[in-house]
Amino acid sequence: MEKLARAHVLICGGTGCSSSGSKEIIPEMRGKLKAKGMEDEIKVVETGCHGLCELGPLVIVYPEGVFYIRVKASDVEEIVENHLIKGRVVDRLLYREPATHATVPDYDDIAFYKKQQRYALVNCGHINPESLEEYIGTDGYEGLAKALSMKPEEVIEEVKKSGLRGRGGGGFPTGTKWQFTRNAVGSKKYVICNADEGDPGAFMDRSVLEGDPHRVLEGMIICGYAVGADEGYIYCRAEYPLAIKRLRGAIGQALESGLLGENILGSGFNFMIHIKEGAGAFVCGEETALIASIEGRRGMPRPRPPFPANSGLWGKPSNINNVETFANVPSIMRDGGDYFASQGTETSKGTKVFALTGKINNTGLAEVPMGITMREIIYDIGGGIPNGKKFKAVQIGGPSGGCLPEQLLDLAVDYESLIRAGAMMGSGGLVVMDETTCMVDVARYFLNFTQDESCGKCTPCREGTKRMLEILNRICEGKGTEEDIPLLESMAQSIKAGSLCALGQTAPNPVLSTLNFFRHEYEAHIRDHKCPAGVCTAFVGYTITEGCRGCGLCKKVCPADAISGEVKAKHIIDPDKCIKCGACQSKCPFKAIEKG
Amino acid sequence: MGEKFAEKDVAKLDELLADLGSQKGTLIPILQKAQDIFGYLPREVLIRISEKTHVPLSRIYGVVTFYAQFHLNPRGRNIVRSCQGTACHVRGAKAVLSELKSQLGLEGDETTTKDLRFTLETVACIGCCGLAPVIMVNDQTHGRLVPEAIKGILESYK
Numbered sequence: 001m002e003k004l005a006r007a008h009v010l011i012c013g014g015t016g017c018s019s020s021g022s023k024e025i026i027p028e029m030r031g032k033l034k035a036k037g038m039e040d041e042i043k044v045v046e047t048g049c050h051g052l053c054e055l056g057p058l059v060i061v062y063p064e065g066v067f068y069i070r071v072k073a074s075d076v077e078e079i080v081e082n083h084l085i086k087g088r089v090v091d092r093l094l095y096r097e098p099a100t101h102a103t104v105p106d107y108d109d110i111a112f113y114k115k116q117q118r119y120a121l122v123n124c125g126h127i128n129p130e131s132l133e134e135y136i137g138t139d140g141y142e143g144l145a146k147a148l149s150m151k152p153e154e155v156i157e158e159v160k161k162s163g164l165r166g167r168g169g170g171g172f173p174t175g176t177k178w179q180f181t182r183n184a185v186g187s188k189k190y191v192i193c194n195a196d197e198g199d200p201g202a203f204m205d206r207s208v209l210e211g212d213p214h215r216v217l218e219g220m221i222i223c224g225y226a227v228g229a230d231e232g233y234i235y236c237r238a239e240y241p242l243a244i245k246r247l248r249g250a251i252g253q254a255l256e257s258g259l260l261g262e263n264i265l266g267s268g269f270n271f272m273i274h275i276k277e278g279a280g281a282f283v284c285g286e287e288t289a290l291i292a293s294i295e296g297r298r299g300m301p302r303p304r305p306p307f308p309a310n311s312g313l314w315g316k317p318s319n320i321n322n323v324e325t326f327a328n329v330p331s332i333m334r335d336g337g338d339y340f341a342s343q344g345t346e347t348s349k350g351t352k353v354f355a356l357t358g359k360i361n362n363t364g365l366a367e368v369p370m371g372i373t374m375r376e377i378i379y380d381i382g383g384g385i386p387n388g389k390k391f392k393a394v395q396i397g398g399p400s401g402g403c404l405p406e407q408l409l410d411l412a413v414d415y416e417s418l419i420r421a422g423a424m425m426g427s428g429g430l431v432v433m434d435e436t437t438c439m440v441d442v443a444r445y446f447l448n449f450t451q452d453e454s455c456g457k458c459t460p461c462r463e464g465t466k467r468m469l470e471i472l473n474r475i476c477e478g479k480g481t482e483e484d485i486p487l488l489e490s491m492a493q494s495i496k497a498g499s500l501c502a503l504g505q506t507a508p509n510p511v512l513s514t515l516n517f518f519r520h521e522y523e524a525h526i527r528d529h530k531c532p533a534g535v536c537t538a539f540v541g542y543t544i545t546e547g548c549r550g551c552g553l554c555k556k557v558c559p560a561d562a563i564s565g566e567v568k569a570k571h572i573i574d575p576d577k578c579i580k581c582g583a584c585q586s587k588c589p590f591k592a593i594e595k596g
Numbered sequence: 597m598g599e600k601f602a603e604k605d606v607a608k609l610d611e612l613l614a615d616l617g618s619q620k621g622t623l624i625p626i627l628q629k630a631q632d633i634f635g636y637l638p639r640e641v642l643i644r645i646s647e648k649t650h651v652p653l654s655r656i657y658g659v660v661t662f663y664a665q666f667h668l669n670p671r672g673r674n675i676v677r678s679c680q681g682t683a684c685h686v687r688g689a690k691a692v693l694s695e696l697k698s699q700l701g702l703e704g705d706e707t708t709t710k711d712l713r714f715t716l717e718t719v720a721c722i723g724c725c726g727l728a729p730v731i732m733v734n735d736q737t738h739g740r741l742v743p744e745a746i747k748g749i750l751e752s753y754k
Binding site: 203278296298355359398 | 622624625655659663680682683685686687694720722723724728735739
């Protein structure tokens with residue numbers, strides 16, 4: 001048996017922290033401990049994501065639960081010498097609350113984590129994702145064992161009782177979906193896990209796959225048992241290489257231990273899971289397009305019905321759920337549906353993971369009970385807006401969602417309230433925007449995205465989004481007219497009504513919601529030829545003031561050769577050549593270049 | 597397949613086709629692996645795949661051009677992916693991208709440098725929003741970028 005360690009050093013190996021340098025810290029820590037002869041006393045564990053990616057690489061030392069941020073390989077010696085040997089916490093590496101600047105040594109006291117309720121993410125960052133034993137050590141596969149002792153109908157009843165709804169965006173009741181597949185006629189059925197997380201600004205699925213892969217497998221196996229399927233597919237983006245590697249490893253371990261494959265846990269139930277790598281098409285997040293892609297075809301959606309529950313992969317009944325949905329299932333089975341249903345609001349039960357990004361102090365993943373207000377998420381968990389800027393809007397639900405303004409910050413977040421406000425839950429990406437973000441530019445950004453990703457099958461989406469994008473480009477370039485706003489609105493309604501799949505049906509949402517709450521910004525672009533946030537370059541120009549000493553740095557840095565002037569004499573910018581990149585302004589040592 | 601391709605690569609392709617060619621739903625994995633072997637998907641390779649799998653070339657072409665991952669032209673040794681996700685967008689991804697283009701000397705729709713050292717592409721989201729703005733060079737992510745950092749990063753990839 002492995003020796004019991006007196007301390008554990010958890011080093012985040014998620015994608016965020018790896019790219020900030022945790023890859024170098026791990027061997028450094030192991031090496032230093034070995035040099036001191038403490039490798040048996042202190043165990044170094046590479047974990048999945050803790051969610052506070054902004055402050056990575058993160059290192060947590062247990063049993064104390066001390067939380068170190070932005071740790072570099074050169075800090076390792078100090079942590080070993082002072083903390084692990086002498087028991088003195090390394091103060092300078094501790095987390096500080098953005099509001100008070102006070103250091104917070106204890107993980108559980110950090111405001112970012114305090115209001116969270118980690119249910120789907122409970123293991124992320126706390127266990128070694130490559131170890132089956134650690135997953136089992138946190139009650140892993142207990143839900144599966146329990147499910148296998150029940151009748152499939154009882155498993156579905158339990159999921160229905162929990163009130164779990166699809167976490168991928170649609171919010172369809174999961175138990176009811178399972179029931180449809182169970183009831184469908186046919187002896188061969190499939191379970192599909194949608195891990196094609198494509199919404200820009202959302203990375204909760206990635207975090208679960210990388211940080212706790214067995215949880216997703218367990219959810220799928222339970223689903224397979226409930227609906228009567230013996231085969232499952234995980235459709236994962238190729239852009240997530242670490243997630244795919246961890247999933248493959250987990251599948252291998254589960255097969256070896258009899259948790260997957262034939263006669264699972266001696267129950268007589270067989271289930272196999274395959275991985276399919278996506279090939280880079282956003283529309284494949286749509287279930288019928290995803291199925292087409294698994295079958296090796298162009299990922300284009302088809303009209304529904306028939307729904308995949310009746311005719312899915314290879315024409316067989318198939319149940320598709322998203323990663324986060326499956327990740328909730330094992331605990332629902334273990335704790336019972338009633339416990340899950342005790343969290344959240346009347347119609348939206350349990351917790352939801354949000355990806356907090358954009359102009360916010362604590363970027364990262366936050367799992368909170370449904371019904372929490374947006375203000376709590378942004379200010380209490382997210383720590384507010386950096387650099388003393390003013391909050392303007394929060395964009396929720398990715399390219400299908402909408403922007404919520406300041407006056408809706410006290411909205412209790414659930415599936416219905418967001419739809420009423422003109423946004424949607426989507427996958428749970430929250431992008432915070434401050435006063436320096438132009439809302440017309442944001443709408444244009446999203447439309448550019450959906451237009452790019454439109455599969456081209458149906459005309460309203462293919463042509464409609466293109467025409468809307470042209471109008472938005474026109475407005476941002478200062479060539480908008482009064483008719484453009486009503487035209488955008490009427491086109492938006494037609495595209496919503498006429499598109500084949502959710503991509504087109506929701507593509508106009510970012511435009512409609514910004515028009516609804518920030519119409520004055522559109523009007524300022526059109527009527528006053530101004531971009532209030534100073535983003536749209538058509539309306540800004542740079543001028544050199546009297547403070548110029550003629551050092552020539554701006555001339556050198558200008559990529560468009562738009563600046564001229566003799567040495568030691570005031571320089572000038574040719575507005576026709578200027579591409580408004582701002583390089584001159586950032587280089588000027590005398591602050592003699594103004595934007596306006 | 598002529599002399600254009602290394603013998604061992606062609607052998608690898610044939611092995612792959614013998615392995616997966618007759619199974620249903622394997623076209624995309626075959627294309628992914630073939631691209632791993634050759635770096636891109638040359639016409640001759642697509643013809644070979646069509647012959648062995650009995651999938652019409654037109655359908656293969658349809659699939660290849662549908663997905664962003666597949667490439668019909670040679671690619672650089674180092675793939676630079678510049679994230680254009682929402683979080684990166686609001687934190688200055690545009691300036692990073694234009695710096696990449698100017699450092700690599702790419703104009704208009706060009707994506708690959710003449711010396712095949714770099715290919716530059718944009719991606720919708722790398723899922724590293726906490727570190728925005730972000731680029732990925734090969735499998736390595738670089739975050740919290742400012743345009744000034746680009747030159748040094750590119751220099752470290754030969």
